[in-house]
Amino acid sequence: MKLEGVAAFLTGGASGLGAATARVLAEAGAIVALLDRDMVLAEPLAKELGGVAVKCDVADHDSLKAAVQQACAAIGPPRIAVNFAGIDVSRKIASRSQGPHPIASMQREININVIGTLDGCALFAEQMMNLEPFEDGERGVLINIASGAAFNGPPGQAAYAASKRAVAGATLPLARDLAPYGIRVMTIAPGFFKTPLASSVDDKHIDKLIAMVPFPKRWGDPREIGELVKHICQNRMLNGETIQIDGAMR
């Protein structure tokens, strides 16, 4: 699909991978809606990009539904929706010093990363399916963000890896559900990118992580995710697939 003038909704669009992607899509002519919990970050970015900021907690269905309606009223129904909103709780499933991973933190992670993504797909697709089709009958594209941890999770990441593997696992049935409407579904599994989420890791651990990246030996730049999102939007033959982008870190 061509990006010029189309509405793109990004959950978690106020910071990190979401913000960088919003910038890349806006530069390509899309009108962006940033759906985020953090209005202090979302509002100035939306203003800079000529888009809108909408307050939203993806783990809360009513909040997400209201945010979708508000964003549609402001810039029209989405042709592109990217589910970036996610959290990472780094904690071993059980250890002598910390005991079992508390259920509340596991539940919260699954609710945001998995249910929030699925609910986003449901509500965004509902808006897309009545739009006028473009070339080939294409109506829209949904892009979800998994993680390298979905395939190769380090210690302390059981709940996170489970949540991200779930997102990767949903990709094919989502694509099958929405193919009749000309809506594509793709997932991106990023490795180690320079985001606020990754920056919460301590310096010693970061050096160890970067040493594990075969090439290029650096953090990924969030704009590189944005460029991949843009390519997926433009290349219609990409559907139902999860793309790993991680500098070969396995």
Place this chain on the structure above:
Amino acid sequence: MNIHGLSALVTGGASGIGAGVARVLARAGAKVAILDRNAELAQATAAEIGGIAIACDVASDASVQQAVAAAQAAQGAARILVNCAGIDTARKIASRKTGAHPIGPMQRVIDVNLVGTLSCCAHASHAMLDLAPLDADGERGVLINIASVAAFNAPNGQSVYAASKAGVVGATLPMARDLARYGIRVMTIAPGLFDTPLAGTMDDAMTGQVLRQVLFPKRKGRPDEIGALVQHICENQMLNAATIRIDAGLF
């Protein structure tokens, strides 16, 4: 990498997906060498895109070595290799009617699709090792292989083809690991049904059957869509060691 002005090798570049890739790379400013068995068609495609044609049988290691050297002499050492050369054979591993799959065509498909791909990667990457890095990250080049969705989910009659393509998918990660220290990335693309001479050998009933399974868009892919993905892979440095299916959802 910014591909403008870089030297690129496209095996099987005279026709089909290879020609689509060659066209897109040339349009983006790369100097393209088409390595193909069909010298006449390679000349025609090269003339059309302003590239050069070099006769090459990827199943012959000596031929590959000569072709890589010839391309280097003509347009500088390649920074990009795209392995599109491939053949298909549709035959059951054994059946009452046709007997056991003969070893001849079995060997040929593996030699071209798998050994040929490895041989091209070996010679092209070897020529990249001592090139000046292109950027501060130390990138020297990128190898892109064309596998097939048959590597993951192949219909009957495709065991040999599927094995050859699965071999290419399997080699991707260790090759990326071998070459990471030199700043060379390795990626694989697994296309579904594309509008190529190879796919054209399928009868209409078979094509219709495959298209019914395709999710969306329900059509054959165009070679330039593979070309666009190749270009994106070249330009997006964080893509390394992965295999990307591009099949409109063909499972």
